[in-house]
Amino acid sequence: MNKTSEVRYLHLFITIAIGAILWFIPTPAGLDQQAWHLFSIFVATIIGLIIKPLPMGSVAIMGLTAVVLTNTLEIEEALSGFQNKTIWLIVIAFFISRGFIKTGLGARVAYLFVYLFGKKTLGLSYSLIASDLMLSPAMPSNTARAGGIIMPIIRSLSEAYGSRVGDGTERKIGAFLVKSSFQGDMITSAMFLTAMAANPLAVQLASDITGVEITWTGWMLAAIVPGLISLFIIPLVIYKLYPPEVKETPKAPTMAKEKLKEMGSLKREEWFMISVFIILLVLWIGGTTFGIDATVAAFIGLVILLLTQVLSWSDIKKEEGAWDTLVWFSVLVMMASYLNSLGMIPWFSDLMQGAVQGLGWTYTLVILAVVYFYSHYFFASNTAHVSAMYAAFLSVIVAAGAPPVLSALVLGFFSNLFGCTTHYGSGPAPAFFGAGYVTQQKWWSLGFLISIIHIVVWLGIGGIWWKIIGLW
Numbered sequence: 001m002n003k004t005s006e007v008r009y010l011h012l013f014i015t016i017a018i019g020a021i022l023w024f025i026p027t028p029a030g031l032d033q034q035a036w037h038l039f040s041i042f043v044a045t046i047i048g049l050i051i052k053p054l055p056m057g058s059v060a061i062m063g064l065t066a067v068v069l070t071n072t073l074e075i076e077e078a079l080s081g082f083q084n085k086t087i088w089l090i091v092i093a094f095f096i097s098r099g100f101i102k103t104g105l106g107a108r109v110a111y112l113f114v115y116l117f118g119k120k121t122l123g124l125s126y127s128l129i130a131s132d133l134m135l136s137p138a139m140p141s142n143t144a145r146a147g148g149i150i151m152p153i154i155r156s157l158s159e160a161y162g163s164r165v166g167d168g169t170e171r172k173i174g175a176f177l178v179k180s181s182f183q184g185d186m187i188t189s190a191m192f193l194t195a196m197a198a199n200p201l202a203v204q205l206a207s208d209i210t211g212v213e214i215t216w217t218g219w220m221l222a223a224i225v226p227g228l229i230s231l232f233i234i235p236l237v238i239y240k241l242y243p244p245e246v247k248e249t250p251k252a253p254t255m256a257k258e259k260l261k262e263m264g265s266l267k268r269e270e271w272f273m274i275s276v277f278i279i280l281l282v283l284w285i286g287g288t289t290f291g292i293d294a295t296v297a298a299f300i301g302l303v304i305l306l307l308t309q310v311l312s313w314s315d316i317k318k319e320e321g322a323w324d325t326l327v328w329f330s331v332l333v334m335m336a337s338y339l340n341s342l343g344m345i346p347w348f349s350d351l352m353q354g355a356v357q358g359l360g361w362t363y364t365l366v367i368l369a370v371v372y373f374y375s376h377y378f379f380a381s382n383t384a385h386v387s388a389m390y391a392a393f394l395s396v397i398v399a400a401g402a403p404p405v406l407s408a409l410v411l412g413f414f415s416n417l418f419g420c421t422t423h424y425g426s427g428p429a430p431a432f433f434g435a436g437y438v439t440q441q442k443w444w445s446l447g448f449l450i451s452i453i454h455i456v457v458w459l460g461i462g463g464i465w466w467k468i469i470g471l472w
Contacts, residue, residue, distance in 0.1 A: 006054060006055060006058070007053065007054055008052070008053045008054075009053070010053075011048075011051045011052065011053035012048075012053035012054065014047070014051065014053075015044050015047050015048040015051065015053050015059075016044065018043065018044055018047050019040050019041055019043065019044025019045075019047075019066070020040075022036075022039070022040035022043055022044070023037060023040040023041075025040075028347075030347055030350075031343065031344065031347050032342055032343055034072060034342055035339065035342035035343050035344040035347070036344070037070060037072045038067065038072050038073070038335065038338055038339055038342060038344070039339060039344050041063055041066050041067055041070070041072065041335070042063070042335045042336075042339060043388075044063065044066075045059060045060065045062070045063035045331070045332070045335065046384055046387055046388045048062070048063070049328070049381060049383070049384040049387070050379060050380055050381065050384050052380075055324070056324060056328045056381075056383075057323075057324045057327040057328050059328070060327050060328035060330075060331035060332065061327065061331070063331055063335065064078050064079075064331045064334070067335070073338060077334070077338065078334060079330075079334075080334055080337070081329070081330035081331060081332070081333040081334030081337070082326070082330045084204065084330065084333050085293065085295040086200040086201075086203060086204045086295070086333075087200070087204075087325075087326060087329045087330055087333060088295050088298070088299075088326075089194070089200060089294055089295040089298050090140050090194065090197055090199075090200045090325060090329070091322045091323075091325055091326045091329075092295070092298040092299060092301070092302050092322075093138060093139070093140040093194050093298055094140055094141060094197075094319055094321055094322035094325060095302055095305075095311065095315075095316055095319055095322055096138055096139075096276065096280070096298070096301055096302060096305065097135075097138060097139035097140060097141055097144060097145070098311065098315055098319050099269075099273050099276070099305050099310050099311055100135060100138070100139060100149070100273065101144065101148055101149065102269075102310070102311070102315065103267065103269040103270045103273050103310060104263060104267075104270065105270045105273045105274065106131075106135055106139075106145075106148075106149040107149055107152075107153070107259075107263075108260065108263055108266075108270070109131050109134055109135060110127075110128065110131035110149060110150060110153050111153070111256040111259045111260050111263075112256070112260065113127035113128070113130050113131045113134075114127045114128070114131075114153070114157070114252055114253065114255075114256035115253045115256035115257050115260065116253075117130070118249055118252035118253050118256060119248070119249060119250055119252070119253055120247060120248055120249060121173055121176060121177075121239075121244045121246055121247050121248070121249050122235065122236070122239050122247075123249075124157065124177065124249050124252050125176065125177055125180040125181065125184075125235045125238075125239070126235060128150055128153065128154065128177065128180075128181045128184070129180070129181060129184030129185075129188070129231055129235065131149070131150065132145060132146060132150055132181070132184055132185055132188045133184075133188045133191070133231065135149065136188040136189065136191065136192055136195040137192045137194055137195060137220075137280075137281060137284075138194060138277055138280055138281075139194075139195070140194050140195060140196060140197050140199075141197065141321055141427070142185050142188075142189045142195065142196050142426070142427055142428050143321075143427035143428050143431065144321065145185065145428075146181065146182065146185040146428040146431070146432070147427075147428050147431035147432070150181050150185070151178075151181075151431055151432065151435065154174070154177045154178060154181060154435075155174075155435065156255070157173070157177065157249075157252055157255065158172075158173055158174030158177060158178075158437070160251055160252070160255055161173045161246050161249065161251065163175075163246070163437075165435065165436035165437060166436065170436070170437045170438075171244065171245050172244060172245045172246050173244045173245070173246045173249070174435075174437040175242065175244070175437040175438050175442075176238065176239065176242060176243065176244035177244075178432050178435055178437045178438055179238055179242060179432075179437075179438050179442075179443070179446060180234070180235045180238045180239070181432070182428060182429065182432040182433075183234050183235075183238065183420055183450055184231060184234065184235065185428050186416055186417055186419045186420045186426065187227055187230045187231050187234065187416075187417070188227075188231070189416040189419070189426075190223055190227060190412075190413045190415075190416035190417050191220065191223040191224065191227040192216070192219065192220055192223070193214070193215075193216045193219040193220070194216065194284070195416075196382065196416055197325055197329070197382075197383065198382045198383040198386045198415055198416075199219070199412060199415070199416070201329060201332065201333065201383065201386050201387065201390075202386055202390055202408070202411065202412040202415055203219075203408075203412070204333055204336075204337075205333075205336055205386075205390050205391045205394065206394060206404070206408035206412070208336065208337050208340045208341075208391075209340055209345060209391055209394055209395050209398070210394070210398055210404035210407075210408065211404075212404045212405050212408060214405065214408060214409065214412075215288070215294070216284040216285065216294050217284070217285050217286075218405070218409075219409065219412070220285075221469060222409050222413075222462075222465075222466060222469065222471060223409075223413060225461065225462065225465040226413075226457050226458045226461055226462035226465060229457055229461055230453070230454060230457050230458070233453060233457065234450055234453065237449070237450065237453065238446065238450075241446065241449070242442065242446060269308075269309075269310045272304070272305065272308045272310045273305075273310055275304075276301045276304050276305055276310075279297075279300070279301060279304070280297060280298065280301045283297035283300065284297055328383070329383075332383070332387045336387065336391055339391070340391065345391050345392065345395050346395065348392050348395065348396075349392075349395035349396050349398075349399045350399070352392075352396040352399075353396060353399045353400065356368070356396065356400055359400070360400075360401075361397070361400045361401035361402035361403075362402075364396070364397055364400035364401075364402065365397050365400070365402045365406075365407060365410065366459060368393050368396060368397055369393075369397075369410050369411060369414055369455075369459070370455060371393075372389060372390075372393050372411060372414055372418075373414045373417070373418045373451065373454075373455065374418070374421075374451070375389065376418035376419070376421055376422075376425050377421060377422060377425075379425060380424045380425060381425075381426075381427075382415060382416065382418075382419060382425070382426050382427070385415065385418070386415050390411055390415065393411060394407055394408055394411055397411075402472075403471060403472045405471055406466055406471040406472045409466075409471070410458070410459070413458055413462075414458075417451075417454045417458065418451070420447050420450045420451055420454065421444070421447040421448060421451050422443070422444065422447060423440060423443045423444070
């Protein structure tokens with residue numbers, strides 16, 4: 001029996017060739033050879049994450065092995081990323097998010113919002129986005145959150161109103177719900193540190209480069225105002241520019257009520273899930289008062305779920321996304337950390353500082369943030385983009401005199417929002433676009449318009465809010 005190969009050999013050759021070419025280019029003046037060699041392996045790893053000659057975890061393992069075999073770093077240094085507490089926070093949050101799906105609590109929350117606010121199509125879109133927002137603090141996989149919980153409900157609702165793919169009825173309701181829910185997920189992912197897997201990577205890079213510590217509460221506080229405004233505006237914009245043919249949806253609350261009736265009253269496991277969710281939020285917001293770190297809080301939540309048998313160890317072992325994240329995340333953090341300590345990032349910062357000299361930090365922040373945003377057209381992954389460009393852009397912005405925390409957060413927020421642009425640029429995008437309700441042309445044109453709205457809202461209104469809370 002033939003098995004589909006995981007290895008795409010041409011892409012693998014391209015990945016290795018790029019790394020080798022960089023390796024043998026003479027080390028630039030002012031830079032240590034060790035830093036340049038690590039940079040060449042890092043670039044090859046990022047290229048591998050983009051063109052995918054192998055799954056992400058395999059690419060990361062190749063990068064780690066190359067670092068050690070070439071004596072660029074010692075094995076202890078190469079494995080140092082696996083003990084990073086931020087990585088374990090996101091890995092454990094993956095396990096906890098499995099509880100929302102396994103217990104059915106995530107679907108129950110979504111159906112409850114549909115029942116309460118789903119009488120009109122616009123209200124229906126807001127109810128689905130509100131469900132996403134409610135779940136996002138404890139579900140770091142926006143793909144699992146949107147694709148695993150929200151998308152199946154969208155499909156059911158669309159088909160209930162005769163909106164199907166391939167028969168010319170996509171615009172009845174399905175296309176609008178797909179596009180608005182996807183765009184909502186990009187915003188909710190930006191609103192919490194634990195709402196998207198690459199957010200902690202950005203926080204870790206910011207800490208390595210500038211020494212600032214961004215807390216869960218600090219991230220949430222900075223994002224809450226521009227985030228809520230975006231969540232309100234974006235569905236309205238899509239409703240006006242890409243309106244559904246069906247404006248009233250009286251069947252939706254009835255359907256949701258029937259689903260809730262089928263689910264019955266809250267089960268024991270769901271009550272435990274709700275309790276853990278509340279405990280986590282309390283500890284993430286105020287745990288430092290009790291000397292409880294955010295990662296320790298996540299461990300506490302996981303232990304409770306295991307002791308109450310909401311999750312079994314078998315569930316933990318099967319959570320492939322979490323273990324996959326642990327591997328590639330650890331390798332990328334390790335490489336980025338050593339690129340900074342070996343002088344690569346400071347060297348690049350000094351080099352680029354001349355290009356923006358005299359602009360002032362405000363213009364530098366805005367210009368580079370916008371460049372960072374639109375460069376996402378070249379990336380098929382939020383994580384690959386953050387890994388490749390976040391540290392370099394942040395170092396230049398901070399070197400221009402911009403407040404470090406503000407700069408780190410702006411790039412961190414944009415590391416989610418830029419997913420609005422294409423049908424391949426984030427984890428949930430293929431799931432939503434692949435449903436077939438929205439054409440690529442419409443996806444891109446609406447995405448570009450929404451990107452402009454995001455930049456105006458987050459840098460404009462967000463900038464005023466950040467001034468109020470003292471970020472600049």
